[in-house]
Amino acid sequence: STAARRSLKIGVIPADGIGKEVIPAATRAIEALGSDIPKPEFIDLVAGWETFTRTGVALPKETVEILRSECDCALFGSVSSPSRKVVGYSSPIVALRKELDLYANIRPVKSVAREPGHESPVDLIVVRENTECLYVKQEILTTGDNGKEARATRLITERASGRIGQMAFELASARPRKHLTIIHKSNVLSVTDGLFRETVRAVPKLPKTNGKYDDVTIAEQLVDSAVYRLFREPEIFDVMVAPNLYGDIISDAAAALVGSLGLIPSINAGDNFVMGEPVHGSAPDIEGKGIANPLASIRSAALMLRHLGYDTGADKLDTAVDAVLRDGKVLTPDLKGNSTTEEVLQAVLKRL
Numbered sequence: 001s002t003a004a005r006r007s008l009k010i011g012v013i014p015a016d017g018i019g020k021e022v023i024p025a026a027t028r029a030i031e032a033l034g035s036d037i038p039k040p041e042f043i044d045l046v047a048g049w050e051t052f053t054r055t056g057v058a059l060p061k062e063t064v065e066i067l068r069s070e071c072d073c074a075l076f077g078s079v080s081s082p083s084r085k086v087v088g089y090s091s092p093i094v095a096l097r098k099e100l101d102l103y104a105n106i107r108p109v110k111s112v113a114r115e116p117g118h119e120s121p122v123d124l125i126v127v128r129e130n131t132e133c134l135y136v137k138q139e140i141l142t143t144g145d146n147g148k149e150a151r152a153t154r155l156i157t158e159r160a161s162g163r164i165g166q167m168a169f170e171l172a173s174a175r176p177r178k179h180l181t182i183i184h185k186s187n188v189l190s191v192t193d194g195l196f197r198e199t200v201r202a203v204p205k206l207p208k209t210n211g212k213y214d215d216v217t218i219a220e221q222l223v224d225s226a227v228y229r230l231f232r233e234p235e236i237f238d239v240m241v242a243p244n245l246y247g248d249i250i251s252d253a254a255a256a257l258v259g260s261l262g263l264i265p266s267i268n269a270g271d272n273f274v275m276g277e278p279v280h281g282s283a284p285d286i287e288g289k290g291i292a293n294p295l296a297s298i299r300s301a302a303l304m305l306r307h308l309g310y311d312t313g314a315d316k317l318d319t320a321v322d323a324v325l326r327d328g329k330v331l332t333p334d335l336k337g338n339s340t341t342e343e344v345l346q347a348v349l350k351r352l
Ligand code: ATP
Pocket: 018, 022, 078, 079, 080, 081, 261, 262, 263, 280, 281, 282, 283, 284, 285, 286, 291, 292, 293, 294, 296, 332, 334
């Protein structure tokens, strides 16, 4: 299907805060790829806190409709969140994941090798299930003999675990090390985490996979020890797959291993759509100053292109970003440099 595309329609949703500064940098980097990808067409769309304050809706129906009917993929910036709960407002990114069934959150975390070709000490991907677990948000508060009692439902299904498992095996089998670690806590939560673990383990044995994951080695880690080992010996991990809550925690912990949030990309992926999104938030403390690091967004664009099968374009973006980082001369303040967003973008474009 990728070969048949004449143009690549990309929904662009900078949303709030520094999203407005870094997403345009990513679209310009994509434009610079020329014939490595089908001709990109950018479709500007709105969502977020500012949209909510203006219109009363955080995620306009039109935005979802256009993404569904016209776009091949999208780039999302970041949303500001009000400090207090505001009636009627809920995060558009959570809603978008639901509307477009983006069931996987994929976050590669990689430190930059000192020399090209050398191995990076940290080079892993966290694959987080994005639709269930404790985040189904079914919480109830009652009062009993012990005073108030709060309960939450944790949902794990075979379907969701199977499809996230499949995505993780697919990613692992495309990497040099072909190693997958399943994160769970089934020694304590034998029913829920047991189902997750068993279902993921069964993926390579499914008839439809046709033996294509046979060369992926499988390991398991209890989530607590996984975090410990992530900090002690991150090099043991290649691809990690986890239910929603553990995945949330692990992916932030992994991000801390390589420094600035301004470097870390992600995609939200489903069977029919993929959306690139830098991991950082709206960064109100530096908003409007022109110094936000655009590299997380450019890497998110690369990840999105790779997911769609445009490896050459993705490789070029990643190589350019790595070169700028290794060079170390043009960096934004979060990386102890004194360059602007625009100057870092120019450095990337020059490498491209
Ligand atoms: P939000 O509620 O939108 O997540 P936040 O206050 O938590 O906002 P984050 O965006 O999560 O802010 O960022 C946390 C810190 O990291 C901030 O100090 C921010 O300036 C910094 N930071 C995040 N992204 C970048 C970036 N792309 N470039 C430079 N600094 C960044």
